[in-house]
Amino acid sequence: MRKNNISRMLFWMFLILGVVISLQFRSRIVANTQKSSSAFDYEQLKLSLVEEIKKGEELKKQEAENIKLREQLESELLNERKDESIVNELSRLRFVSGLTDVKGAGVVVRLNDAPVRTSANPNNEIIHDGDIVRVLNELKKAGAQAISINGERIISTSEQVCAGTLVRINDVRHAVPYEIKAIGNIDRLELALNNSQILSSLAKEGIRVNVERYKEITIEKYKYSVDNLISALEVVKK
Amino acid sequence: MKFWRNVVLMLVCTILGVMLAWQYKSISYNTQTASFENKRIEDIKDELLFEKKANEELRQRNEKLEKDIGQYQQIRGNINEETQLMEERLKETRIFAGLEDVKGKGVIITIENNGYAGVVQDMDILKVLNELRASDAQALSVNGERIVSMSEIREAGNYIMINNEQTTAPYVIKAIADPEKVDKALNILGGIIEDLELYQLKVKVEKSDEIVIPKIDSALLKTDLLEPVNK
Numbered sequence: 014m015r016k017n018n019i020s021r022m023l024f025w026m027f028l029i030l031g032v033v034i035s036l037q038f039r040s041r042i043v044a045n046t047q048k049s050s051s052a053f054d055y056e057q058l059k060l061s062l063v064e065e066i067k068k069g070e071e072l073k074k075q076e077a078e079n080i081k082l083r084e085q086l087e088s089e090l091l092n093e094r095k096d097e098s099i100v101n102e103l104s105r106l107r108f109v110s111g112l113t114d115v116k117g118a119g120v121v122v123r124l125n126d127a128p129v130r131t132s133a134n135p136n137n138e139i140i141h142d143g144d145i146v147r148v149l150n151e152l153k154k155a156g157a158q159a160i161s162i163n164g165e166r167i168i169s170t171s172e173q174v175c176a177g178t179l180v181r182i183n184d185v186r187h188a189v190p191y192e193i194k195a196i197g198n199i200d201r202l203e204l205a206l207n208n209s210q211i212l213s214s215l216a217k218e219g220i221r222v223n224v225e226r227y228k229e230i231t232i233e234k235y236k237y238s239v240d241n242l243i244s245a246l247e248v249v250k251k
Numbered sequence: 252m253k254f255w256r257n258v259v260l261m262l263v264c265t266i267l268g269v270m271l272a273w274q275y276k277s278i279s280y281n282t283q284t285a286s287f288e289n290k291r292i293e294d295i296k297d298e299l300l301f302e303k304k305a306n307e308e309l310r311q312r313n314e315k316l317e318k319d320i321g322q323y324q325q326i327r328g329n330i331n332e333e334t335q336l337m338e339e340r341l342k343e344t345r346i347f348a349g350l351e352d353v354k355g356k357g358v359i360i361t362i363e364n365n366g367y368a369g370v371v372q373d374m375d376i377l378k379v380l381n382e383l384r385a386s387d388a389q390a391l392s393v394n395g396e397r398i399v400s401m402s403e404i405r406e407a408g409n410y411i412m413i414n415n416e417q418t419t420a421p422y423v424i425k426a427i428a429d430p431e432k433v434d435k436a437l438n439i440l441g442g443i444i445e446d447l448e449l450y451q452l453k454v455k456v457e458k459s460d461e462i463v464i465p466k467i468d469s470a471l472l473k474t475d476l477l478e479p480v481n482k
Contacts, residue, residue: 019256023260023263026260026263026264026267027263029267030263030266030267030270033267033270033271033274034270036274037270037273037274037277040274040277040278040281041277043281054292055291055292055295058292058295058296058299059295061299062295062298062299062302065299065302065303065306066302068306069302069305069306069309072306072309072310072313073309075313076309076312076313076316079313079316079317079320080316082320083316083319083320083323086320086323086324087323087337087340090323090327090333090336090337091337094330094333096337099337099338099341102341103337103340103341103344106341106344106345106347106348106350107344108474108477108479109348109469109472109474110344110347110348110349110400110472111400112344112347113479113480114479114480115474115477115478115479115480116477116478116480117476117477117478118476142381143374143378146377146378146381147374147377150373150377150403150404153401153402153403154403154405156473157401158401158473158474158475158476158477159401159477160400160401167400168400169349169390169391169398169399169400169402170384170387170388170389170391171384171400172381172384172385173381174381174382174385176297176298176301177294177297177298181385184305184308185305186298186301196476196477197476198476231480237312238312238313238315238316239343239347240312240315240316240343241308241311241312241315242347242389243343243346243347243389244389245355245356245389245427245428245429246346246351246353246354246355246389246390246427247353247354247355248342248346248351248352248353249351249352249353249354249463
């Protein structure tokens with residue numbers, strides 16, 4: 014009787030063992046095939062992404078060359094006719110609207126994500142689009158006359174929006190660290206930044222914030238063609 | 252005999268226990284890696300789509316530039332056409348600088364205080380403007396003030412200063428942009444409209460076929476601290 018009981022128990026145990034072994038075996042196989050197919054997709058996608066980015070770089074270079082050539086042809090045209098008024102007006106407009114490189118005294122704000130993720134909410138330790146919008150607004154309030162972020166000149170239609178872990182500015186995606194340059198009255202700019210809520214709250218979250226003054230910084234022009242920025246605008250005739 | 256039976260039983264039990272634990276771990280690990288890989292694939296797909304769209308736009312811009320260049324070379328020497336073209340270029344640059352009143356299709360967004368429950372803050376306006384820029388708005392104004400690159404939004408108690416002018420609620424934000432695109436971007440789940448309503452603000456979005464946006468006072472385009480860089 015006792016012997017019978019024990020062998021029954023043994024029977025059940027071996028049964029479970031058998032099922033578990035086969036389950037485990039199967040799940041390993043599934044995991045391996047799954048991993049290899051998604052890894053394959055990932056590699057493929059990554060390759061096409063790298064290719065697309067390279068293509069974009071080339072197109073941007075081409076655009077810059079085209080803009081330069083167009084400007085050159087314009088100035089040749091104007092010089093031949095010695096039409097000073099149009100030359101001056103055109104270069105003045107370009108200067109005030111961010112289409113030329115400018116220099117002057119200014120400040121540089123450098124922002125970088127927190128070095129180590131420590132807090133319970135790591136979301137607070139990375140820089141968001143709203144943070145950059147706020148910093149820019151502080152600079153504008155303090156009378157900045159030209160601003161750029163990672164070389165992207167801020168014009169009236171420059172967006173700063175999150176795209177994954179990157180921030181999109183002038184339709185180009187940029188990663189940390191962010192370098193925000195502003196030309197204006199240095200004392201005013203620095204004071205505004207140091208007294209701003211946004212920089213102190215960023216620093217409190219562990220985000221690396223650094224503000225430096227410079228006697229001279231250069232801010233690049235808006236590098237792209239503006240044709241698509243005014244295509245839907247019609248002048249109102251008075 | 253009995254001793255060996257116990258040993259065998261113990262061995263079987265141990266193996267069983269280890270297998271069970273292993274199985275459990277490997278299942279949860281599998282689901283974890285699967286979701287992680289999926290997320291990475293989704294991210295990279297988004298990036299790829301974005302780059303493709305950006306490149307398409309770049310191609311279009313290049314086409315237009317090349318057309319211009321061709322035109323310049325073609326009309327060389329023809330005074331009338333040259334003048335016309337330069338005036339066209341001047342007009343475009345004036346529009347880009349915000350120095351012309353402009354009109355076009357777009358949206359009007361009105362944000363209003365809701366008693367003491369919800370008061371419009373500078374950040375609300377900044378967020379809406381940023382969202383509009385992200386949906387490729389070409390001209391923006393808040394309460395009749397043209398928004399240019401250096402326009403500030405300064406909260407000052409009961410009012411907000413824009414371009415050094417004092418304005419109060421309701422804040423009427425106008426944008427010349429593709430109305431459908433803007434509507435989609437604003438009303439997306441968890442988007443800016445939902446955000447503002449969460450803060451108890453009254454928000455209204457209207458599409459319009461003709462929105463007029465005034466120019467900026469040229470005195471506000473300050474450049475006295477800027478120096479051109481000569482290459």
